[in-house]
Amino acid sequence: KWNMKNFIHTEIERIRTLVGEHGEVIGAVSGGVDSTVAAKLMKEAIGDRFHAILVDNGVMRLNECAEVKKTLSDGLGINLTVIDAADEFLSKLKGVTDPEKKRKIIGNTFIHIFEREAARIQPKAGGEIEYLLQGTLYPDVIESISFKGPSQTIKTHHNVGGLLEDMKLKLIEPLRELFKDEVRALGELMGIPHDLVWRHPFPGPGIAIRILGEVTPEQIKIARHADHIYIEEIKKAGIYDKISQAFACLLPVKSVGVMGDQRTYEQVIALRAIETSDFMTADWYIFDAAFLKNVAKRIVNEVDGVARVVYDITSKPPATVEWE
Ligand code: XMP
Numbered sequence: 001k002w003n004m005k006n007f008i009h010t011e012i013e014r015i016r017t018l019v020g021e022h023g024e025v026i027g028a029v030s031g032g033v034d035s036t037v038a039a040k041l042m043k044e045a046i047g048d049r050f051h052a053i054l055v056d057n058g059v060m061r062l063n064e065c066a067e068v069k070k071t072l073s074d075g076l077g078i079n080l081t082v083i084d085a086a087d088e089f090l091s092k093l094k095g096v097t098d099p100e101k102k103r104k105i106i107g108n109t110f111i112h113i114f115e116r117e118a119a120r121i122q123p124k125a126g127g128e129i130e131y132l133l134q135g136t137l138y139p140d141v142i143e144s145i146s147f148k149g150p151s152q153t154i155k156t157h158h159n160v161g162g163l164l165e166d167m168k169l170k171l172i173e174p175l176r177e178l179f180k181d182e183v184r185a186l187g188e189l190m191g192i193p194h195d196l197v198w199r200h201p202f203p204g205p206g207i208a209i210r211i212l213g214e215v216t217p218e219q220i221k222i223a224r225h226a227d228h229i230y231i232e233e234i235k236k237a238g239i240y241d242k243i244s245q246a247f248a249c250l251l252p253v254k255s256v257g258v259m260g261d262q263r264t265y266e267q268v269i270a271l272r273a274i275e276t277s278d279f280m281t282a283d284w285y286i287f288d289a290a291f292l293k294n295v296a297k298r299i300v301n302e303v304d305g306v307a308r309v310v311y312d313i314t315s316k317p318p319a320t321v322e323w324e
Helices: 004-019 033-049 064-075 086-093 099-120 138-146 150-167 180-189 217-236 289-302
Strands: 024-028 050-056 080-084 129-133 170-172 245-259 262-275 306-311
Touching: 004 033, 004 129, 004 170, 004 180, 024 033, 024 099, 033 050, 033 064, 033 129, 033 180, 050 064, 050 099, 064 080, 080 099, 086 099, 217 245, 217 262, 217 289, 245 306, 262 289, 289 306
Parallel strands: 024 050, 024 129, 050 080, 129 170, 262 306
Antiparallel strands: 245 262
């Protein structure tokens, strides 16, 4: 009979048979629920013959890379290598303002770095790395057959295609029959921390598409800090799980303000929060006025370079979830 416990057992056996006694597998992890659950399954199946790679692209959230490392490596015992490639990504993003160009640069640089690092990995059993782990879910499988949406195609299939062609790796997809809620249930059952299991989705291009205009170290610092305050307050208010996705966006415009008796002329943060079941359509989330007031006050007081905060009250459609 099909249940989650049986699924774990069957899938681990399937992986062991597929990979064999000496086979090795690599896979990219992001700190998201899909790649983490997939990686945990691999770890249970073949231990350190699974090699997880986390590429720090410089546009992850505040402290995110260190936290993912702690959870996956120390917490879940996954054999993880963290690649600090922030400078490489940022130098390629220099001067780029077009959203699709940002996505393309980040996607291509990711593939390049992943391949380079994968070639450096020493197989544990002395064999060769034969398989690439992919956290593909059932809806992605269906979508890649029937529908190629703009951002969706870029985010998953672009990466898979590139890696498979260049590295001659076979694909291993332990989640390919599961829906998101099933992956979450699986994650809880396998001891993955609650906060990670229920984390809002985060786009591959990270905060690069939440910094409108050029992505510079100064802008990253501002966007990260504002986002951190916003999410911290959402968690403190106990509403994180009611919201499907929330983030701060840094707008490339300056606005006049007054601090003490000084005139200021600084940038604007836009807050976004949505409720949705499928991310194809979405409604903006209705916060208490007091909540918004407090977040705005904290951001303006604590984040250097920001003097105004606005809340995005556009649904999808016509707006998208992300600003870029
Ligand atoms: P949009 O902005 O298209 O977002 O309404 C819908 C969902 O997709 C995420 N998104 C992306 N995810 N790479 C990703 O991995 C991307 O380029 C990308 N663009 C949007 C977005 O965060 C939301 O959850």
